[in-house]
Amino acid sequence: MGFDQFLFFVFAGVAVLGSLLVIGQRNPIYSVLALIVAFFGLSGLYVLLEAPFVAVVQIIIYAGAIMVLFLFTVMLLNVPREDAAEWDRAHPYYRPWALRVGTALAVVMALQLGWALSRTPGLGVGVADERPAISSVAELGRVLFTDYMFAFEVTSILIIVAMVGAVALARKRES
Protein backbone atom coordinates (compact mmCIF):
# COMPACT_ATOMS: atom_id res chain seq x y z
CA MET A 1 0.00 0.00 0.00
CA GLY A 2 1.49 3.27 -1.11
CA PHE A 3 1.58 6.45 0.92
CA ASP A 4 -1.18 8.00 -1.23
CA GLN A 5 -3.50 5.10 -0.47
CA PHE A 6 -2.71 5.35 3.22
CA LEU A 7 -3.56 9.07 3.12
CA PHE A 8 -6.79 8.34 1.24
CA PHE A 9 -7.98 5.98 3.95
CA VAL A 10 -6.96 8.40 6.72
CA PHE A 11 -8.85 11.33 5.14
CA ALA A 12 -11.82 9.13 4.20
CA GLY A 13 -11.97 7.87 7.78
CA VAL A 14 -11.91 11.43 9.13
CA ALA A 15 -14.70 12.46 6.75
CA VAL A 16 -16.92 9.47 7.50
CA LEU A 17 -16.38 9.58 11.28
CA GLY A 18 -17.00 13.33 11.35
CA SER A 19 -20.21 12.92 9.36
CA LEU A 20 -21.37 10.08 11.61
CA LEU A 21 -20.73 12.28 14.66
CA VAL A 22 -22.83 15.04 13.06
CA ILE A 23 -25.91 12.84 12.94
CA GLY A 24 -24.98 10.54 15.83
CA GLN A 25 -25.56 12.80 18.83
CA ARG A 26 -28.07 15.35 19.97
CA ASN A 27 -26.14 18.52 20.72
CA PRO A 28 -26.18 20.86 17.68
CA ILE A 29 -22.94 22.63 18.69
CA TYR A 30 -21.03 19.35 18.62
CA SER A 31 -22.69 18.55 15.28
CA VAL A 32 -21.36 21.76 13.74
CA LEU A 33 -17.85 21.18 15.13
CA ALA A 34 -17.83 17.55 13.90
CA LEU A 35 -18.86 18.73 10.45
CA ILE A 36 -15.89 21.13 10.39
CA VAL A 37 -13.62 18.14 11.11
CA ALA A 38 -15.30 16.19 8.29
CA PHE A 39 -14.69 19.12 5.93
CA PHE A 40 -10.99 19.06 6.75
CA GLY A 41 -10.93 15.38 5.80
CA LEU A 42 -12.66 16.15 2.49
CA SER A 43 -10.20 18.96 1.89
CA GLY A 44 -7.36 16.47 2.25
CA LEU A 45 -9.06 14.24 -0.33
CA TYR A 46 -9.21 17.19 -2.74
CA VAL A 47 -5.46 17.66 -2.29
CA LEU A 48 -4.99 13.97 -3.13
CA LEU A 49 -7.09 14.55 -6.27
CA GLU A 50 -4.65 17.34 -7.23
CA ALA A 51 -7.27 20.06 -6.85
CA PRO A 52 -5.52 22.29 -4.29
CA PHE A 53 -7.64 25.35 -5.05
CA VAL A 54 -10.84 23.42 -4.31
CA ALA A 55 -9.24 22.20 -1.09
CA VAL A 56 -8.42 25.74 0.03
CA VAL A 57 -11.86 27.04 -0.98
CA GLN A 58 -13.42 24.16 0.94
CA ILE A 59 -11.66 25.31 4.11
CA ILE A 60 -12.23 29.04 3.61
CA ILE A 61 -15.85 28.96 2.40
CA TYR A 62 -17.24 25.88 4.10
CA ALA A 63 -15.30 25.49 7.32
CA GLY A 64 -14.75 29.24 7.56
CA ALA A 65 -17.86 31.05 6.38
CA ILE A 66 -20.80 28.63 6.26
CA MET A 67 -19.99 26.80 9.48
CA VAL A 68 -19.49 30.10 11.32
CA LEU A 69 -22.97 31.06 10.14
CA PHE A 70 -24.34 27.81 11.57
CA LEU A 71 -22.41 28.20 14.81
CA PHE A 72 -23.64 31.80 15.12
CA THR A 73 -27.25 30.68 14.71
CA VAL A 74 -26.89 27.84 17.21
CA MET A 75 -25.46 30.22 19.79
CA LEU A 76 -27.90 33.04 18.99
CA LEU A 77 -30.91 30.79 19.51
CA ASN A 78 -29.30 29.01 22.47
CA VAL A 79 -30.60 25.81 20.92
CA PRO A 80 -31.47 23.13 23.42
CA ARG A 81 -30.30 19.58 22.96
CA GLU A 82 -32.78 17.25 21.38
CA ASP A 83 -34.84 15.58 24.07
CA ALA A 84 -34.15 11.84 23.96
CA ALA A 85 -37.45 10.87 25.59
CA GLU A 86 -39.42 13.05 23.20
CA TRP A 87 -37.47 11.59 20.29
CA ASP A 88 -38.38 8.07 21.41
CA ARG A 89 -42.03 8.98 21.82
CA ALA A 90 -42.69 11.15 18.79
CA HIS A 91 -40.27 10.07 16.08
CA PRO A 92 -41.99 8.83 12.89
CA TYR A 93 -39.37 6.06 12.84
CA TYR A 94 -41.37 4.26 15.51
CA ARG A 95 -44.55 3.99 13.48
CA PRO A 96 -44.46 0.29 12.55
CA TRP A 97 -45.49 0.68 8.92
CA ALA A 98 -42.97 3.46 8.37
CA LEU A 99 -40.23 1.33 9.91
CA ARG A 100 -41.05 -1.72 7.76
CA VAL A 101 -41.62 0.04 4.44
CA GLY A 102 -38.65 2.35 4.96
CA THR A 103 -36.31 -0.51 5.85
CA ALA A 104 -37.48 -2.53 2.84
CA LEU A 105 -36.98 0.42 0.49
CA ALA A 106 -33.53 1.17 1.92
CA VAL A 107 -32.44 -2.46 1.48
CA VAL A 108 -33.76 -2.50 -2.11
CA MET A 109 -31.90 0.70 -2.91
CA ALA A 110 -28.65 -0.56 -1.36
CA LEU A 111 -28.94 -3.78 -3.39
CA GLN A 112 -29.59 -1.86 -6.58
CA LEU A 113 -26.63 0.43 -5.94
CA GLY A 114 -24.34 -2.52 -5.25
CA TRP A 115 -25.59 -4.31 -8.37
CA ALA A 116 -25.06 -1.23 -10.52
CA LEU A 117 -21.58 -0.63 -9.10
CA SER A 118 -20.57 -4.28 -9.60
CA ARG A 119 -21.52 -4.08 -13.29
CA THR A 120 -19.91 -0.73 -14.04
CA PRO A 121 -16.72 -1.16 -16.06
CA GLY A 122 -13.67 0.93 -15.30
CA LEU A 123 -14.16 1.36 -11.57
CA GLY A 124 -10.72 -0.10 -10.96
CA VAL A 125 -9.01 2.48 -13.16
CA GLY A 126 -6.92 4.84 -11.05
CA VAL A 127 -8.01 8.48 -11.12
CA ALA A 128 -4.50 9.60 -12.03
CA ASP A 129 -3.73 6.86 -14.54
CA GLU A 130 -5.00 8.31 -17.81
CA ARG A 131 -4.82 12.09 -17.96
CA PRO A 132 -2.56 14.72 -16.42
CA ALA A 133 -4.12 16.86 -13.71
CA ILE A 134 -5.08 20.48 -14.32
CA SER A 135 -4.58 22.23 -11.02
CA SER A 136 -3.53 25.72 -12.06
CA VAL A 137 -5.77 28.49 -10.80
CA ALA A 138 -5.20 30.42 -14.03
CA GLU A 139 -6.72 27.64 -16.09
CA LEU A 140 -9.64 27.37 -13.66
CA GLY A 141 -10.28 31.09 -13.96
CA ARG A 142 -10.04 31.02 -17.75
CA VAL A 143 -12.67 28.28 -18.06
CA LEU A 144 -14.86 29.87 -15.37
CA PHE A 145 -14.96 33.21 -17.17
CA THR A 146 -15.39 31.83 -20.70
CA ASP A 147 -17.28 28.52 -20.87
CA TYR A 148 -19.17 29.05 -17.60
CA MET A 149 -19.76 32.80 -17.98
CA PHE A 150 -23.56 32.54 -18.03
CA ALA A 151 -23.71 30.23 -15.00
CA PHE A 152 -21.31 32.55 -13.19
CA GLU A 153 -23.51 35.60 -13.78
CA VAL A 154 -26.68 33.70 -12.81
CA THR A 155 -24.89 32.71 -9.60
CA SER A 156 -24.36 36.37 -8.77
CA ILE A 157 -28.11 36.94 -9.05
CA LEU A 158 -28.70 33.90 -6.82
CA ILE A 159 -26.40 35.35 -4.16
CA ILE A 160 -28.14 38.74 -4.24
CA VAL A 161 -31.53 37.05 -3.92
CA ALA A 162 -30.28 34.91 -1.04
CA MET A 163 -28.76 37.92 0.73
CA VAL A 164 -31.88 40.07 0.41
CA GLY A 165 -34.06 37.11 1.37
CA ALA A 166 -32.01 36.29 4.46
CA VAL A 167 -32.09 39.90 5.66
CA ALA A 168 -35.83 40.20 4.99
CA LEU A 169 -36.61 36.91 6.75
CA ALA A 170 -34.46 37.37 9.83
CA ARG A 171 -35.35 41.05 10.40
CA LYS A 172 -37.35 41.90 13.51
CA ARG A 173 -40.90 42.92 12.66
CA GLU A 174 -41.65 46.41 13.96
CA SER A 175 -45.21 46.31 15.22
Added chain:
Amino acid sequence: MAIGYYLVLSGLLFAIGAAGVFLRRNIITLLLSVEIMLNAVNLAFVAFGRQLGTVDGQIITFFVMTVAAAEAAVGLALVIGLFRHRESLNPEAFTSLKW
Protein backbone atom coordinates in the same frame (compact mmCIF):
# COMPACT_ATOMS: atom_id res chain seq x y z
CA MET B 1 -6.23 5.36 -6.19
CA ALA B 2 -9.07 3.81 -8.18
CA ILE B 3 -12.12 5.90 -9.00
CA GLY B 4 -14.32 3.24 -7.38
CA TYR B 5 -13.01 4.09 -3.90
CA TYR B 6 -13.97 7.74 -4.35
CA LEU B 7 -17.44 6.80 -5.64
CA VAL B 8 -18.09 4.43 -2.74
CA LEU B 9 -16.91 7.04 -0.24
CA SER B 10 -19.11 9.63 -1.93
CA GLY B 11 -22.12 7.32 -1.77
CA LEU B 12 -21.40 6.53 1.86
CA LEU B 13 -21.29 10.22 2.82
CA PHE B 14 -24.50 10.87 0.86
CA ALA B 15 -26.19 7.99 2.70
CA ILE B 16 -25.04 9.40 6.06
CA GLY B 17 -26.48 12.80 5.14
CA ALA B 18 -29.78 11.28 4.02
CA ALA B 19 -29.98 9.21 7.21
CA GLY B 20 -29.39 12.40 9.21
CA VAL B 21 -32.33 14.12 7.51
CA PHE B 22 -34.57 11.20 8.45
CA LEU B 23 -33.26 10.53 11.96
CA ARG B 24 -32.62 13.88 13.61
CA ARG B 25 -35.39 16.02 15.03
CA ASN B 26 -33.62 19.37 14.96
CA ILE B 27 -33.86 21.70 11.98
CA ILE B 28 -30.25 22.89 12.30
CA THR B 29 -28.94 19.31 12.23
CA LEU B 30 -31.17 18.69 9.22
CA LEU B 31 -29.50 21.59 7.38
CA LEU B 32 -26.09 20.20 8.37
CA SER B 33 -27.08 16.84 6.89
CA VAL B 34 -27.96 18.58 3.63
CA GLU B 35 -24.46 20.10 3.66
CA ILE B 36 -22.99 16.59 4.06
CA MET B 37 -24.94 15.43 1.00
CA LEU B 38 -23.76 18.41 -1.08
CA ASN B 39 -20.18 17.65 -0.10
CA ALA B 40 -20.53 14.00 -1.07
CA VAL B 41 -21.60 15.12 -4.54
CA ASN B 42 -18.69 17.58 -4.68
CA LEU B 43 -16.27 14.75 -4.01
CA ALA B 44 -17.68 12.71 -6.89
CA PHE B 45 -17.45 15.75 -9.20
CA VAL B 46 -13.81 16.39 -8.37
CA ALA B 47 -12.88 12.69 -8.68
CA PHE B 48 -14.51 12.42 -12.11
CA GLY B 49 -12.96 15.70 -13.21
CA ARG B 50 -9.52 14.41 -12.18
CA GLN B 51 -10.00 11.20 -14.12
CA LEU B 52 -11.23 12.98 -17.25
CA GLY B 53 -8.40 15.51 -17.04
CA THR B 54 -10.70 18.57 -17.20
CA VAL B 55 -11.39 21.47 -14.87
CA ASP B 56 -15.18 21.15 -15.25
CA GLY B 57 -15.52 19.03 -12.13
CA GLN B 58 -13.73 21.60 -9.99
CA ILE B 59 -15.75 24.48 -11.45
CA ILE B 60 -19.09 22.77 -10.81
CA THR B 61 -17.85 22.27 -7.26
CA PHE B 62 -17.61 26.05 -6.89
CA PHE B 63 -21.19 26.44 -8.07
CA VAL B 64 -22.35 23.80 -5.61
CA MET B 65 -20.54 25.64 -2.81
CA THR B 66 -22.23 28.90 -3.81
CA VAL B 67 -25.64 27.24 -3.76
CA ALA B 68 -24.78 25.71 -0.38
CA ALA B 69 -23.87 29.13 0.99
CA ALA B 70 -27.12 30.66 -0.30
CA GLU B 71 -29.10 27.74 1.06
CA ALA B 72 -27.45 28.04 4.47
CA ALA B 73 -28.11 31.80 4.64
CA VAL B 74 -31.79 31.57 3.70
CA GLY B 75 -32.32 28.35 5.65
CA LEU B 76 -30.86 29.76 8.86
CA ALA B 77 -32.90 32.97 8.44
CA LEU B 78 -36.00 30.77 8.20
CA VAL B 79 -34.88 28.83 11.27
CA ILE B 80 -34.53 32.08 13.24
CA GLY B 81 -38.00 33.17 12.11
CA LEU B 82 -39.52 29.80 13.02
CA PHE B 83 -37.83 29.80 16.41
CA ARG B 84 -39.34 33.24 17.17
CA HIS B 85 -42.81 31.83 16.48
CA ARG B 86 -42.65 28.46 18.22
CA GLU B 87 -39.67 28.53 20.63
CA SER B 88 -38.72 25.10 19.28
CA LEU B 89 -36.57 23.60 16.54
CA ASN B 90 -38.38 20.27 16.37
CA PRO B 91 -39.91 19.90 12.89
CA GLU B 92 -42.97 18.38 14.58
CA ALA B 93 -43.72 21.84 15.98
CA PHE B 94 -44.27 23.32 12.52
CA THR B 95 -47.25 21.38 11.24
CA SER B 96 -49.82 24.17 10.78
CA LEU B 97 -49.91 23.55 7.04
CA LYS B 98 -50.16 19.78 7.44
CA TRP B 99 -53.44 18.31 6.29
